Amino acid sequence: MLKEILRIINREGYISIVSIAKELNISGQLVEDGVKQLVRMCYILEEKTGEDCSTFCGNCPFAKNCSKEIVKTYNISDKGINFLKK
Amino acid sequence: MSSGTIALVGNPNSGKTTFFNALTGSNQYVGNWPGVTVEKKEGSFTYRGKEYHVVDLPGTYSLGAFSEDEIVARDYILTGNPDVIINVIDASNVERNLYLTTQLLEMGKRVVIALNMVDEAKRRDIEFDIQGLSKRLNLPVVPTIASKEKGIEDIIKVAIQVMEKKPPVKSPLKYNEVIEHHINHMEEVLKGENLPYPLRWTALKIIEGDREVIKKLNKSILNQKAINYIKDFFKYHSSGDFELEIIDARYAFAHSIVDGTINRPEEDVITITDKIDKIFTNKYLGVPIFAIIMLIVFQLTFALGQDTLGGVVAYLVEGLGSLIESFLLGINAPGWLIAFMIEGVINGVGTVIEFVPIITVLYLLLGFLEDSGYMARAAYVWDDLMRKLGLQGKAFISMIIGFGCNVPGIMSARTLDNKKDKMITILINPFMSCGAKLPIYSVFIAAFFPNHGGLILFSLYTFGIIVGLILAKIYSKTLFKGESSYFIMELPPYRIPTIKNVLRNMWDNVYGFIKRAGTTIFVVITLLWVLAVLPASAQPYGEFSILGRIGAFLAPIFKLAGFGTWQESVALFAGIPAKEAVIGTLGMLYASEYVEEGALLVNAIRQHFTSLTTLSYMAMTLLYTPCVATLGIIKKETNSYKWMIYMALSSFVIGWIVAVLIFQIGSLLGFS
Numbered sequence A: 001m002l003k004e005i006l007r008i009i010n011r012e013g014y015i016s017i018v019s020i021a022k023e024l025n026i027s028g029q030l031v032e033d034g035v036k037q038l039v040r041m042c043y044i045l046e047e048k049t050g051e052d053c054s055t056f057c058g059n060c061p062f063a064k065n066c067s068k069e070i071v072k073t074y075n076i077s078d079k080g081i082n083f084l085k086k
Numbered sequence B: 001m002s003s004g005t006i007a008l009v010g011n012p013n014s015g016k017t018t019f020f021n022a023l024t025g026s027n028q029y030v031g032n033w034p035g036v037t038v039e040k041k042e043g044s045f046t047y048r049g050k051e052y053h054v055v056d057l058p059g060t061y062s063l064g065a066f067s068e069d070e071i072v073a074r075d076y077i078l079t080g081n082p083d084v085i086i087n088v089i090d091a092s093n094v095e096r097n098l099y100l101t102t103q104l105l106e107m108g109k110r111v112v113i114a115l116n117m118v119d120e121a122k123r124r125d126i127e128f129d130i131q132g133l134s135k136r137l138n139l140p141v142v143p144t145i146a147s148k149e150k151g152i153e154d155i156i157k158v159a160i161q162v163m164e165k166k167p168p169v170k171s172p173l174k175y176n177e178v179i180e181h182h183i184n185h186m187e188e189v190l191k192g193e194n195l196p197y198p199l200r201w202t203a204l205k206i207i208e209g210d211r212e213v214i215k216k217l218n219k220s221i222l223n224q225k226a227i228n229y230i231k232d233f234f235k236y237h238s239s240g241d242f243e244l245e246i247i248d249a250r251y252a253f254a255h256s257i258v259d260g261t262i263n264r265p266e267e268d269v270i271t272i273t274d275k276i277d278k279i280f281t282n283k284y285l286g287v288p289i290f291a292i293i294m295l296i297v298f299q300l301t302f303a304l305g306q307d308t309l310g311g312v313v314a315y316l317v318e319g320l321g322s323l324i325e326s327f328l329l330g331i332n333a334p335g336w337l338i339a340f341m342i343e344g345v346i347n348g349v350g351t352v353i354e355f356v357p358i359i360t361v362l363y364l365l366l367g368f369l370e371d372s373g374y375m376a377r378a379a380y381v382w383d384d385l386m387r388k389l390g391l392q393g394k395a396f397i398s399m400i401i402g403f404g405c406n407v408p409g410i411m412s413a414r415t416l417d418n419k420k421d422k423m424i425t426i427l428i429n430p431f432m433s434c435g436a437k438l439p440i441y442s443v444f445i446a447a448f449f450p451n452h453g454g455l456i457l458f459s460l461y462t463f464g465i466i467v468g469l470i471l472a473k474i475y476s477k478t479l480f481k482g483e484s485s486y487f488i489m490e491l492p493p494y495r496i497p498t499i500k501n502v503l504r505n506m507w508d509n510v511y512g513f514i515k516r517a518g519t520t521i522f523v524v525i526t527l528l529w530v531l532a533v534l535p536a537s538a539q540p541y542g543e544f545s546i547l548g549r550i551g552a553f554l555a556p557i558f559k560l561a562g563f564g565t566w567q568e569s570v571a572l573f574a575g576i577p578a579k580e581a582v583i584g585t586l587g588m589l590y591a592s593e594y595v596e597e598g599a600l601l602v603n604a605i606r607q608h609f610t611s612l613t614t615l616s617y618m619a620m621t622l623l624y625t626p627c628v629a630t631l632g633i634i635k636k637e638t639n640s641y642k643w644m645i646y647m648a649l650s651s652f653v654i655g656w657i658v659a660v661l662i663f664q665i666g667s668l669l670g671f672s
């Protein structure tokens, strides 16, 4: 399953939980688990947006709103690319 | 005296707590697992005169070493010697839950499956072949409804039978040849050592790269030869795709169990999301649909925020103004204080506060779109379009963030490691109209285009996007050539937004807006007020005040754009510290001229502007120099004053050119 998910992500260029679930005939939650596993093992890397430690938010009134993620984005790591080549 | 110990294992939300309660009733007590903060729940029940001990392990999705919960659960299973394990499985999610089950099987324990929440699964039209499941897993499977205490007695009976009569299970899971080969070798090496865990499991975990296990197997347990073997193993297999293969084999096993024994109709969320996405992310329809949705958002924003609710707050602010005024008069407060409170604070800062409703409605609607999952689709269709234009699609995500505030919009470019993408994303973000500019548009729209508010707002935001895109294209052809980097976006299933998330998002924005009005805007307006009433010899708020003179000096710049009064020029510059101050300043300066009650500023604007100059003024506000916070973050992110100054000047020039074009062309065409 993880291999297939990785291949589909690489083929499509985006992660649609639903279309992966349909293609592999598994539940959406299982796809989400799979993506999490791939992230954990660093085959794909989650990009973090917004606030980080080097940002001084001080008393900016919008600080709370700043770090929220509207869209999650990822990258396929070198490890992932090497694996796909095999 | 306990006749045996039963451990409960299961995913979170499998109904395990309910199951534990059904099993033990009130015979339970809570403690802690030694050395960690994880709660330990234990209890007991009596069956046919014998007492049994029950341990509720933390709910986990896996038995790896990735959280304290997982480590506690697995250590207990391996070393706590439960006599039987009841694995509580959510019947609606069997395949997902079986990932944990396969790991249990590999530990070689006695296991019984409680197929829980079968009522819920039946409601979802999921069909089970329970015997088939049991046969494939080689484990007893008992359907239960923990919340109704159904099946509890059955499973107790089965669990006790297994505990007393059955040998521990052998894992049916086989890995590919290479991995089995390594497992066998590792087993050979470890054999005869004093292992704390089962042999095959230990060998497998080492190959999987489980740090906790490897850490445990130190010199006190293993001989030097074994330690060297393990070290060498990692030397030669450091890239370690074994982990992926092993995990994948577990998923494949889980799939093979449910395939044919469980018939799950496609989940509604999948069917619905798929249907919606066929339209919303369609190549040709995606962008137009986005436009229509945004148009609706702006129409609603204006209709609800301005027409319906706008008056209420304005009324309150004015009422408060009169109260403060009579109070100050009553206590014989000095004239300057009254002037400051009324003309500075109420007419200045208060005017800004009047736009709380419109901000509220806009962010309520945007939060709704975000939480439903639509914003990810918007980013997706724009990504597609922008890639075709040779631009980095990720810029659009920054642009959406920029609609709230440009500062986080620009900060989000941080994740781009490609210089070209990063610079372009930063440099176009200020053209996205941020929330602070909304009050400015609202006043002008209310004065001249009250019936087309949504449309005008929509056009302004769109115009900002278009200017941003044109500049991005120019920059990518000239300043920053080269390839765009690649990234992958996640499209989650659609969902019904939760009221909590939507309200939180709205409140954070509204709170930020109010707080800014009370801090930054207050300071700016106070400063301007002082400049407007000094020197004492000049008429306050007149053209011979300090502010008037500054304005008169600046005004000629904007003659060609049609709005050449000193008040309007000063207001634009007051907007550089913070955009809301444009409206605050106009409110303060114009209000003194018109004393009638009611929509003060709107009336003043009708006197001073025409519909054409309104358009050129709004275009200028949309595009001109960003606020200081934005300039500051540009400096920080580009690490250069050069780009900050470039941004400040270029956007001013662009805004000016557009404003002039609007006014001049409009005049030529006979508009006024």
Ligand SMILES: Nc1nc2c(ncn2[C@@H]2O[C@H](COP(=O)(O)OP(=O)(O)O)[C@@H](O)[C@H]2O)c(=O)[nH]1
Pocket (backbone or CB within 6 Å): B010, B011, B012, B013, B014, B015, B016, B017, B018, B019, B059, B116, B117, B118, B119, B120, B144, B145, B146, B147, B148
């Ligand atoms: N319909 C139904 N709901 C259940 C059943 N068992 C538990 N629940 C409900 O599922 C939710 C989660 O249960 P809980 O025991 O807290 O799950 P845990 O996270 O695994 O401990 C609760 O609202 C329970 O009332 C069941 O057999 N059928």
